[in-house]
Amino acid sequence: xxxxxxxxxxxxxxxxxxxxxxxxxxxxxxxxxxxxxxxxxxxxxxxxxxxxxxxxxxxxxxxxxxxxxxxxxxxxxxxxxxxxxxxxxxxxx
Amino acid sequence: xxxxxxxxxxxxxxxxxxxxxxxxxxxxxxxxxxxxxxxxxxxxxxxxxxxxxxxxxxxxxxxxxxxxxxxxxxxxxxxxxxxxxxxxxxxxxxxxxxxxxxxxxxxxxxxxxxxxxxxxxxxxxxxxxxxxxxxxxxxxxxxxxxxxxxxxxxxxxxxxxxxxxxxxxxxxxxxxxxxxxxxxxxxxxxxxxxxxxxxxxxxxxxxxxxxxxxxxxxxxxxxxxxxxxxxxxxxxxxxxxxxxxxxxxxxxxxxxxxxxxxxxxxxxxxxxxxxxxxxxxxxxxxxxxxxxxxxxxxxxxxxxxxxxxxxxxxxxxxxxxxxxxxxxxxxxxxxxxxxxxxxxxxxxxxxxxxxxxxxxxxxxxxxxxxxxxxxxxxxxxxxxxxxxxxxxxxxxxxxxxxxxxxxxxxxxxxxxxxxxxxxxxxxxxxxxxxxxx
Numbered sequence: 335x336x337x338x339x340x341x342x343x344x345x346x347x348x349x350x351x352x353x354x355x356x357x358x359x360x361x362x363x364x365x366x367x368x369x370x371x372x373x374x375x376x377x378x379x380x381x382x383x384x385x386x387x388x389x390x391x392x393x394x395x396x397x398x399x400x401x402x403x404x405x406x407x408x409x410x411x412x413x414x415x416x417x418x419x420x421x422x423x424x425x426x427x
Numbered sequence: 428x429x430x431x432x433x434x435x436x437x438x439x440x441x442x443x444x445x446x447x448x449x450x451x452x453x454x455x456x457x458x459x460x461x462x463x464x465x466x467x468x469x470x471x472x473x474x475x476x477x478x479x480x481x482x483x484x485x486x487x488x489x490x491x492x493x494x495x496x497x498x499x500x501x502x503x504x505x506x507x508x509x510x511x512x513x514x515x516x517x518x519x520x521x522x523x524x525x526x527x528x529x530x531x532x533x534x535x536x537x538x539x540x541x542x543x544x545x546x547x548x549x550x551x552x553x554x555x556x557x558x559x560x561x562x563x564x565x566x567x568x569x570x571x572x573x574x575x576x577x578x579x580x581x582x583x584x585x586x587x588x589x590x591x592x593x594x595x596x597x598x599x600x601x602x603x604x605x606x607x608x609x610x611x612x613x614x615x616x617x618x619x620x621x622x623x624x625x626x627x628x629x630x631x632x633x634x635x636x637x638x639x640x641x642x643x644x645x646x647x648x649x650x651x652x653x654x655x656x657x658x659x660x661x662x663x664x665x666x667x668x669x670x671x672x673x674x675x676x677x678x679x680x681x682x683x684x685x686x687x688x689x690x691x692x693x694x695x696x697x698x699x700x701x702x703x704x705x706x707x708x709x710x711x712x713x714x715x716x717x718x719x720x721x722x723x724x725x726x727x728x729x730x731x732x733x734x735x736x737x738x739x740x741x742x743x744x745x746x747x748x749x750x751x752x753x754x755x756x757x758x759x760x761x762x763x764x765x766x767x768x769x770x771x772x773x774x775x776x777x778x779x780x781x782x783x784x785x786x787x788x789x790x791x792x793x794x795x796x797x798x799x800x801x802x803x804x805x806x807x808x809x810x811x812x813x814x815x816x817x818x819x820x821x822x823x824x825x826x827x828x829x830x831x832x833x834x835x836x837x838x839x840x841x842x843x844x845x846x847x848x849x850x851x852x853x854x855x856x857x858x859x860x861x862x863x864x
Contacts, residue, residue: 344617344618345621346450346452349452381453381454390454391735392450394614399611401730403716404718419614419618421614421617421618422617423450423730
């Protein structure tokens with residue numbers, strides 16, 4: 335079963351997606367959404383993923399407000415209307 | 428003129444010009460300022476540094492600014508205290524405290540990074556600066572921006588200590604509180620920096636901001652008579668200062684200013700927020716983020732951006748890591764106050780508590796030189812301490828000598844002395860059954 339999920343693209347990655355701020359995709363898990371995303375934009379895939387199954391360690395992915403590492407990581411289920419944000423890690427204090 | 432060459436990705440070494448930049452476009456890794464150390468040889472020396480102002484700007488040649496400092500002209504050059512009372516209590520030979528609880532003007536190590544970031548913001552032509560903060564950074568950005576004539580917008584998690592909120596608001600910044608923890612604030616700020624053309628010091632000025640943290644390390648070395656301590660214990664929140672203290676030591680070695688004694692760098696975190704310490708203890712290269720739950724709010728960052736580099740530096744230098752429970756943090760904070768007269772915030776209590784554990788475990792030798800980095804001031808977090816500090820109520824009397832006499836007669840002087848000594852000894856033994864020598 336597939337559903338529409340909005341992926342928010344940060345500025346640094348927009349050149350790889352024809353300048354788009356967000357992209358709507360279908361899939362039932364984060365992994366599926368990212369598979370269609372990187373299928374369509376292979377250059378983006380190279381930056382997002384370290385290997386087929388592992389995200390680049392400097393990328394944080396949030397499903398709505400939650401870091402997917404607190405959920406089921408790439409296996410996290412998504413449903414219609416969800417937002418996936420790709421956010422670079424930043425310094426703090 | 429400066430010795431700055433470029434911004435360079437810490438992972439793939441891609442070079443970028445000197446510009447506001449958050450991360451490398453290729454891999455999202457942090458970018459770092461690269462310098463021409465060859466050009467510095469013979470020019471940046473002990474003498475050239477000692478001839479500089481008594482502020483962090485004496486290390487200007489090793490900082491990424493082009494002209495004169497435009498913010499924080501008096502920040503840095505905080506005391507390095509030889510802590511003989513505390514050393515005796517802990518049974519160690521040579522103990523120092525790098526005391527940024529009295530940094531100018533906002534009493535935390537953040538005055539260092541903000542001085543550099545705001546100078547850079549003005550060089551780049553920004554009129555508005557901002558930050559994502561656990562409190563100390565907001566305090567510092569607000570104060571420095573006021574003096575530099577910049578607009579400020581500071582973003583903090585809801586539920587911070589009043590001292591930090593009022594302490595920031597007095598400078599007139601726009602403040603926004605976010606429902607959630609620092610990691611939520613951080614995520615939002617990253618998106619804000621993406622959308623608005625503001626200088627967010629720890630986002631798009633991050634490469635310059637983080638360089639300011641090196642001055643904490645430079646000062647330790649200079650104030651030790653141009654030597655490196657064999658052990659440095661550093662608190663870890665977002666992971667900025669620990670790798671930068673190490674970088675400072677490395678730069679001084681590269682320039683022949685200090686001898687390389689293979690200094691070990693140790694990491695300290697609160698048990699309620701210890702992703703980096705857990706990774707080091709479990710021998711992992713990557714950490715798993717945590718939901719913070721500790722009274723040491725200034726270091727409650729569960730998803731530290733530079734956590735990987737903390738793990739790397741600690742391991743590479745032969746250091747270790749420890750974490751401390753809230754009760755241990757308070758005990759250590761009080762021990763520091765009663766032995767050395769320094770009132771630090773819970774982050775400082777964390778660092779000391781962890782140092783005590785590392786000493787007790789033998790990871791820090793009692794016969795080697797130790798420096799503990801105290802990065803914040805307790806007066807900003809009194810409300811946190813009032814709740815859990817377990818302080819006795821002070822007696823209230825009329826202004827009559829007879830009533831005071833009555834009080835004195837109730838207190839046996841011998842008991843007072845003993846209880847003072849046992850209170851501080853107990854603090855240490857509570858933490859790790861430290862044996863006094």
